[in-house]
Amino acid sequence: AQSVAQPEDQVKVAEGNPLTVKCTYSVSGNPYLFWYVQYPNRGLQFLLKYITGDNLVKGSYGFEAEFNKSQTSFHLKKPSALVSDSALYFCAVRDQGNNDMRFGAGTRLTVKP
Amino acid sequence: GAGVSQTPSNKVTEKGKYVELRCDPISGHTALYWYRQSLGQGPEFLIYFQGTGAADDSGLPNDRFFAVRPEGSVSTLKIQRTERGDSAVYLCASSTRANTDTQYFGPGTRLTVL
Numbered sequence: 001a002q003s004v005a006q007p008e009d010q011v012k013v014a015e016g017n018p019l020t021v022k023c024t025y026s027v028s029g030n031p032y033l034f035w036y037v038q039y040p041n042r043g044l045q046f047l048l049k050y051i052t053g054d055n056l057v058k059g060s061y062g063f064e065a066e067f068n069k070s071q072t073s074f075h076l077k078k079p080s081a082l083v084s085d086s087a088l089y090f091c092a093v094r095d096q097g098n099n100d101m102r103f104g105a106g107t108r109l110t111v112k113p
Numbered sequence: 114g115a116g117v118s119q120t121p122s123n124k125v126t127e128k129g130k131y132v133e134l135r136c137d138p139i140s141g142h143t144a145l146y147w148y149r150q151s152l153g154q155g156p157e158f159l160i161y162f163q164g165t166g167a168a169d170d171s172g173l174p175n176d177r178f179f180a181v182r183p184e185g186s187v188s189t190l191k192i193q194r195t196e197r198g199d200s201a202v203y204l205c206a207s208s209t210r211a212n213t214d215t216q217y218f219g220p221g222t223r224l225t226v227l
Contacts, residue, residue, distance in 0.1 A: 004155075032213055043117070043204060044156070044218040051213045090155050099169040099212060101146075103155030 002027045002095040006104035013081050014112050021076040021107045023091030030096040033074040035065055038088040038106070047089075050074060061085070081111045115139070117219035119205050125225045126195055134190040134222045138207030145188050146216060147180055148204040156204055162188060163210070195226045 003026045013019045025031055032051050036044040048059025055067045065076045074091060091104045118137045126132050138145050143164055148156035158172040162182045170180070177195075182188040192199055202223050206216035 034215070036218070041220075043220040044206075046215050046217060049215060092155075094212065097212070099146075099161040100158035100172060101216065102158070105153070105155050 002031075002093050002098065002102045004091050004093050004102050004104040006089075006091055006107045008107050009105075010108045010110065012110045012112065015083050016080050019078050019081045019085070019109065019111070021089050021091075021109060023074045023076065023104060024072050025074060025091070025093040026072065027093060027095040031074075032094040032096065033065075033067060034092040034094075034101070035059065035063070035074075035076050036090045036092065036103075038090065044090065047076070081109075083111045083113050085109060086111045117205055117207055117217055119203075119219040119222050121222060122220065123223045123225075125227065127227050128195060128197060130195050130226075132192050132195055132224065134192075134203050134224070136188045136190070136205030136207075136219060138186065138188070138205070139217055141209070142207035142217075143185065143210050144208045144212075144214075144216075145182060146206040146208075147188070147190050148206065150202045150204055150221070152201075159190075192224075195224075197226050200224055200226045 005024045034049045035047040048057050050057045050067045058064045088106045090106050092101045094101045120135045145162040147159040150156045161169040165185045177193045179191045202221040204221045206218045208214040208216045
């Protein structure tokens with residue numbers, strides 16, 4: 001079975017500061033990992049994914065994430081937060097060979113001016 | 114290009130009624146997924162189509178839920194005898210064939226069962 005945990009319901013940072021949104025996962029095989037962002041009354045927007053290769057993945061809007069196999073983590077990071085980054089962020093995992101994707105409960109990011 | 118579209122954007126119905134939710138995937142995407150997102154939670158997988166066939170319907174909660182994709186493009190999620198607990202946002206996503214590919218989501222249909 002595959003599962004994802006986002007241990008923080010909320011993350012608050014000041015504009016210009018670095019941000020981290022945490023994600024840990026559990027799969028029986030090789031993980032495919034994804035980050036999505038959701039703005040109010042809008043669908044999920046893809047940010048980045050890890051399938052294989054370099055552990056550091058760069059995505060849209062200056063976001064990046066690091067795959068850490070030993071810690072089973074895939075934390076989302078950005079060096080300098082913007083107020084417009086304020087949104088709901090979801091981590092998701094798919095076990096290799098599975099069709100369904102499991103999402104975490106989401107982390108609400110608030111960037112203060 | 115056009116993204117995934119879903120209609121209606123909002124649907125209010127009464128307990129016991131039948132509803133249909135429509136999804137129009139990105140052109141050329143052969144894989145289509147339905148998810149349900151309840152308030153304060155992440156999306157929950159319902160069903161996956163590869164082409165016209167339901168390749169995995171393990172996420173459908175019970176036999177009141179059914180989905181079709183007769184021509185391998187547009188899909189309809191059908192809910193019979195709706196219950197208040199069915200109230201949620203129903204999300205559709207599509208991707209190219211490979212399961213490593215990114216799923217692109219539509220804006221969702223907010224279903225409210227009174």
